[in-house]
Amino acid sequence: MKENETGIEITLEIVCGKWKGLILWKLLHEKPMRFNQLRREIDGEISSRILSRELRKLTDDGLIERIDYEMVPPKVEYRITPYGKTTASFLTSMNEWGLEHKRMSTSRKEMARLINK
Numbered sequence: 342m343k344e345n346e347t348g349i350e351i352t353l354e355i356v357c358g359k360w361k362g363l364i365l366w367k368l369l370h371e372k373p374m375r376f377n378q379l380r381r382e383i384d385g386e387i388s389s390r391i392l393s394r395e396l397r398k399l400t401d402d403g404l405i406e407r408i409d410y411e412m413v414p415p416k417v418e419y420r421i422t423p424y425g426k427t428t429a430s431f432l433t434s435m436n437e438w439g440l441e442h443k444r445m446s447t448s449r450k451e452m453a454r455l456i457n458k
Contacts, residue, residue: 355402356428360387360395362435365421365428368405373420404428 343350356362363383368374374382380392396419399405404425410416 352431356404356432358395360391361399362432364392364395364399365404365425366432366436368419368421369426369429369432373408373418375416375418379419399425 356365360383364379367379367382371382376389376392376396379396380387380389383392396405396407400407400419403422405419406422408418408420410418
């Protein structure tokens with residue numbers, strides 16, 4: 342980390358990007374999930390390689406944990422940690438802002454369409 346790095350920079354580094362926020366959001370609102378279940382639940386096309394990388398980063402940062410049941414066939418689940426739950430407030434705010442932005446954007450487009458008729 343840089344010496345005079347802002348909290349925003351640190352937060353964006355840890356939980357943002359195309360997939361990390363979605364992974365955290367799903368695990369905040371679901372029971373522990375297996376890898377393929379999580380992959381199916383995430384909207385969009387995320388490759389196994391990318392999901393694996395992002396899960397590893399979130400695990401290394403202490404936001405989620407990997408539970409290995411050490412059985413055959415292998416069973417591994419991922420769940421949010423108590424520390425990971427601290428992301429809930431700002432992820433909820435981001436979700437609400439995004440939905441409001443979508444509504445406003447749709448309204449502006451609809452208004453423009455009506456005006457241009």
